[in-house]
Amino acid sequence: MRRTSVSRKIFVICNTAFLLTMALLCLLPLVNLFAISLSGKSAANSGAVTFWPIDFTLLAYEKTFQNNNFIRSLVISFLRTGLGTVLSMFLITTAGYALSKDFRGRTQLMWFFVFTMLFGGGLIPTYLVNSALGLKNNFLVYVLPGAFSCYNLILIMNFFRSIPKSLEEAALIDG
Structure with a gap:
């Protein structure tokens, strides 16, 4: 010791x-x-x-929970978090798995994603795009714009790259 x-x-x-x-x-x-x-x-x-x-x-809590706007906001927050997490994980894992494999144009596609991470469109163009897509006064405006994170894509893609080829081949053989 x-x-x-x-x-x-x-x-x-x-x-x-x-x-x-x-x-x-x-x-x-x-x-x-x-x-x-x-x-x-x-x-x-x-x-x-x-x-x-x-x-x-407990009067403050009683008044808070009697307010329908508070309950509505709480439900929206939970829905936004749950739906956003599920959608984001689905999109990022599928794209990360695909981009972890070698194919023609993978580098250009990855640079396209990184470019959008480095240079955002700005507030007014984002508002115009959301309006054109019919997301104005819609619940999905909370979920869809943040559903795909390039940073998380890079993390997931590198995770899939770290899986050995032999393990993938064994999984294909074993079913």
Whole structure:
């Protein structure tokens, strides 16, 4: 068993103390926000709440969940995340697998994707394209524009390239 030096122990202690302090500094505002949300209106407005609720009440949460716009926004967020993730994974894995193989024009096609990653169209052309495609005032405007990420394509393509040919051949033979 290797012995640790005194300087190493001091470094570990100081590093741990620093990281715990930073974690606490990140968490304390969230604890304060949660305590304010559980406090009464007068205590919250006066600024008396620190890390423990004063005049405990769930009225803020009751009003929030009674608001139909909040529930609708929450459902849209979940749908957008779920549908966007599934669609993006489907598009990127199929394109990444195809681009990991050797075929004529693969380099030019890859440069086309990289070019779109480096030079975006801009806000107004994106709006015009979305309007022309009928995505204006449509739920799919949240999902389709971000469905294909060139950065993720490069990651998936390199993953497929890292799979040995012998493993692919064995999978084809075994079924």
